[in-house]
Amino acid sequence: MIVDLPDLAAMDVFGARIAAKLQPGDVVALSGGLGAGKTTLARAIISALGHEGEVPSPTFTIVETYDHLRVPLVHADFYRLEHPSEAEEIGLDDYREGAALLAEWPDHAGGFSHEATCLEITLQTVGENGGEGRRAVVNAGEAWQSRKP
Ligand SMILES: Nc1ncnc2c1ncn2[C@@H]1O[C@H](COP(=O)(O)OP(=O)(O)OP(=O)(O)O)[C@@H](O)[C@H]1O
Ligand SMILES: [Mg+2]
Numbered sequence: 001m002i003v004d005l006p007d008l009a010a011m012d013v014f015g016a017r018i019a020a021k022l023q024p025g026d027v028v029a030l031s032g033g034l035g036a037g038k039t040t041l042a043r044a045i046i047s048a049l050g051h052e053g054e055v056p057s058p059t060f061t062i063v064e065t066y067d068h069l070r071v072p073l074v075h076a077d078f079y080r081l082e083h084p085s086e087a088e089e090i091g092l093d094d095y096r097e098g099a100a101l102l103a104e105w106p107d108h109a110g111g112f113s114h115e116a117t118c119l120e121i122t123l124q125t126v127g128e129n130g131g132e133g134r135r136a137v138v139n140a141g142e143a144w145q146s147r148k149p
Contacts, residue, residue, distance in 0.1 A: 006133035015044020017149040022071045025117050029106035032123035037134045038104040072099040084110030116142035
Protein backbone atom coordinates (compact mmCIF):
# COMPACT_ATOMS: atom_id res chain seq x y z
CA MET A 1 0.00 0.00 0.00
CA ILE A 2 1.28 3.48 -0.86
CA VAL A 3 0.14 6.61 0.99
CA ASP A 4 0.82 10.10 -0.38
CA LEU A 5 2.01 12.55 2.29
CA PRO A 6 2.39 15.87 0.47
CA ASP A 7 2.76 18.05 3.57
CA LEU A 8 2.88 18.12 7.37
CA ALA A 9 -0.92 18.12 7.64
CA ALA A 10 -0.98 14.82 5.74
CA MET A 11 1.56 13.42 8.23
CA ASP A 12 -0.79 14.36 11.09
CA VAL A 13 -3.76 12.67 9.40
CA PHE A 14 -1.78 9.50 8.66
CA GLY A 15 -0.40 9.47 12.22
CA ALA A 16 -3.91 9.76 13.62
CA ARG A 17 -5.11 6.84 11.45
CA ILE A 18 -2.31 4.66 12.79
CA ALA A 19 -2.88 5.79 16.38
CA ALA A 20 -6.57 4.88 16.17
CA LYS A 21 -5.68 1.25 15.37
CA LEU A 22 -2.65 0.88 17.63
CA GLN A 23 -2.55 -1.81 20.32
CA PRO A 24 0.01 -2.84 22.96
CA GLY A 25 2.55 -5.23 21.46
CA ASP A 26 2.54 -3.51 18.08
CA VAL A 27 5.62 -2.26 16.31
CA VAL A 28 5.50 0.65 13.89
CA ALA A 29 8.83 0.34 12.05
CA LEU A 30 9.74 3.68 10.48
CA SER A 31 12.37 3.39 7.76
CA GLY A 32 13.75 5.92 5.29
CA GLY A 33 16.91 7.98 4.99
CA LEU A 34 18.03 11.01 7.01
CA GLY A 35 15.26 13.60 7.04
CA ALA A 36 12.68 11.28 5.47
CA GLY A 37 10.09 12.18 8.12
CA LYS A 38 10.32 9.29 10.61
CA THR A 39 10.30 11.51 13.71
CA THR A 40 7.58 13.69 12.22
CA LEU A 41 5.28 10.68 11.78
CA ALA A 42 6.15 9.32 15.22
CA ARG A 43 5.23 12.73 16.72
CA ALA A 44 1.92 12.68 14.86
CA ILE A 45 1.10 9.25 16.33
CA ILE A 46 2.14 10.28 19.85
CA SER A 47 0.07 13.48 19.68
CA ALA A 48 -2.97 11.65 18.29
CA LEU A 49 -2.82 9.31 21.30
CA GLY A 50 -3.34 12.33 23.52
CA HIS A 51 0.16 13.40 24.47
CA GLU A 52 0.38 17.12 25.00
CA GLY A 53 3.63 19.02 24.97
CA GLU A 54 6.99 18.22 23.52
CA VAL A 55 8.10 15.02 21.87
CA PRO A 56 11.89 15.04 21.97
CA SER A 57 13.65 13.15 19.21
CA PRO A 58 15.20 10.02 20.74
CA THR A 59 18.32 10.44 18.57
CA PHE A 60 20.58 10.77 21.63
CA THR A 61 18.59 9.03 24.36
CA ILE A 62 17.68 6.15 21.97
CA VAL A 63 14.46 5.50 23.92
CA GLU A 64 11.68 7.85 25.09
CA THR A 65 8.64 6.44 26.89
CA TYR A 66 5.04 7.67 27.05
CA ASP A 67 3.30 5.63 29.75
CA HIS A 68 0.21 7.75 30.26
CA LEU A 69 -1.46 7.26 26.87
CA ARG A 70 -4.34 4.98 25.84
CA VAL A 71 -1.64 2.72 24.48
CA PRO A 72 1.65 3.15 26.37
CA LEU A 73 4.40 3.95 23.88
CA VAL A 74 8.10 3.42 23.47
CA HIS A 75 9.60 5.77 20.87
CA ALA A 76 13.07 4.58 19.86
CA ASP A 77 15.71 5.75 17.40
CA PHE A 78 18.18 2.93 16.82
CA TYR A 79 20.40 4.94 14.49
CA ARG A 80 23.29 5.05 16.97
CA LEU A 81 23.33 1.33 17.75
CA GLU A 82 26.47 -0.26 16.38
CA HIS A 83 25.13 -3.80 16.55
CA PRO A 84 21.57 -5.18 16.81
CA SER A 85 22.53 -6.98 20.06
CA GLU A 86 22.72 -3.56 21.72
CA ALA A 87 18.91 -3.37 21.53
CA GLU A 88 18.80 -6.22 24.03
CA GLU A 89 21.46 -4.57 26.19
CA ILE A 90 19.45 -1.37 26.59
CA GLY A 91 16.51 -3.50 27.78
CA LEU A 92 14.23 -3.11 24.79
CA ASP A 93 12.17 -6.18 25.69
CA ASP A 94 11.41 -4.71 29.14
CA TYR A 95 10.48 -1.35 27.66
CA ARG A 96 8.12 -3.10 25.22
CA GLU A 97 6.19 -4.97 27.93
CA GLY A 98 2.56 -3.80 27.62
CA ALA A 99 3.52 -1.03 25.20
CA ALA A 100 3.61 -0.33 21.48
CA LEU A 101 6.98 0.45 19.88
CA LEU A 102 7.60 3.23 17.39
CA ALA A 103 10.99 2.38 15.92
CA GLU A 104 13.16 4.66 13.79
CA TRP A 105 16.05 2.91 11.98
CA PRO A 106 14.54 -0.51 12.85
CA ASP A 107 17.17 -2.35 10.78
CA HIS A 108 19.85 -1.14 13.24
CA ALA A 109 18.02 -3.17 15.91
CA GLY A 110 17.79 -6.26 13.72
CA GLY A 111 14.43 -5.39 12.16
CA PHE A 112 10.91 -6.27 13.28
CA SER A 113 9.25 -7.40 10.05
CA HIS A 114 9.16 -11.01 11.28
CA GLU A 115 6.71 -9.94 14.00
CA ALA A 116 3.03 -10.32 13.04
CA THR A 117 2.27 -7.08 14.88
CA CYS A 118 4.72 -5.06 12.76
CA LEU A 119 3.49 -2.24 10.57
CA GLU A 120 6.43 -1.45 8.29
CA ILE A 121 6.48 2.07 6.93
CA THR A 122 9.17 3.27 4.54
CA LEU A 123 9.15 7.03 3.99
CA GLN A 124 10.44 8.37 0.69
CA THR A 125 11.07 11.93 -0.38
CA VAL A 126 9.13 12.98 -3.45
CA GLY A 127 11.08 15.38 -5.67
CA GLU A 128 14.65 16.58 -5.46
CA ASN A 129 15.13 19.03 -2.58
CA GLY A 130 13.30 17.40 0.33
CA GLY A 131 10.69 20.13 0.40
CA GLU A 132 8.20 18.48 -1.87
CA GLY A 133 6.48 16.07 0.39
CA ARG A 134 6.77 12.37 1.08
CA ARG A 135 5.18 9.08 0.31
CA ALA A 136 4.91 6.04 2.53
CA VAL A 137 5.25 2.45 1.41
CA VAL A 138 3.33 0.37 3.94
CA ASN A 139 3.61 -3.34 4.64
CA ALA A 140 1.17 -4.62 7.23
CA GLY A 141 1.98 -7.72 9.28
CA GLU A 142 -0.60 -10.46 9.82
CA ALA A 143 -2.02 -8.80 12.95
CA TRP A 144 -2.68 -5.59 10.98
CA GLN A 145 -4.53 -7.23 8.08
CA SER A 146 -7.97 -6.74 9.62
CA ARG A 147 -7.25 -3.21 10.88
CA LYS A 148 -5.39 -1.48 8.07
CA PRO A 149 -4.83 2.18 8.98
N1 LIG B 1 5.25 15.00 4.45
C1 LIG B 1 6.16 15.99 4.58
N2 LIG B 1 6.16 17.02 3.71
C2 LIG B 1 7.09 18.00 3.83
N3 LIG B 1 8.06 18.06 4.77
C3 LIG B 1 8.11 17.06 5.66
C4 LIG B 1 7.17 15.98 5.61
N4 LIG B 1 7.47 15.12 6.63
C5 LIG B 1 8.53 15.65 7.26
N5 LIG B 1 8.93 16.80 6.70
C6 LIG B 1 10.06 17.63 7.15
O1 LIG B 1 11.27 16.93 6.94
C7 LIG B 1 12.22 17.27 7.93
C8 LIG B 1 12.85 16.03 8.53
O2 LIG B 1 11.86 15.29 9.21
P1 LIG B 1 12.22 14.28 10.40
O3 LIG B 1 13.08 14.91 11.41
O4 LIG B 1 10.91 13.72 10.83
O5 LIG B 1 13.07 13.17 9.64
P2 LIG B 1 13.70 11.82 10.18
O6 LIG B 1 13.38 10.76 9.19
O7 LIG B 1 13.28 11.57 11.58
O8 LIG B 1 15.26 12.14 10.12
P3 LIG B 1 16.47 11.49 10.95
O9 LIG B 1 16.85 10.21 10.27
O10 LIG B 1 17.55 12.52 10.80
O11 LIG B 1 16.02 11.29 12.37
C9 LIG B 1 11.50 18.14 8.95
O12 LIG B 1 11.88 19.47 8.75
C10 LIG B 1 10.03 17.92 8.64
O13 LIG B 1 9.26 19.06 8.92
MG1 LIG C 1 14.36 11.17 13.38
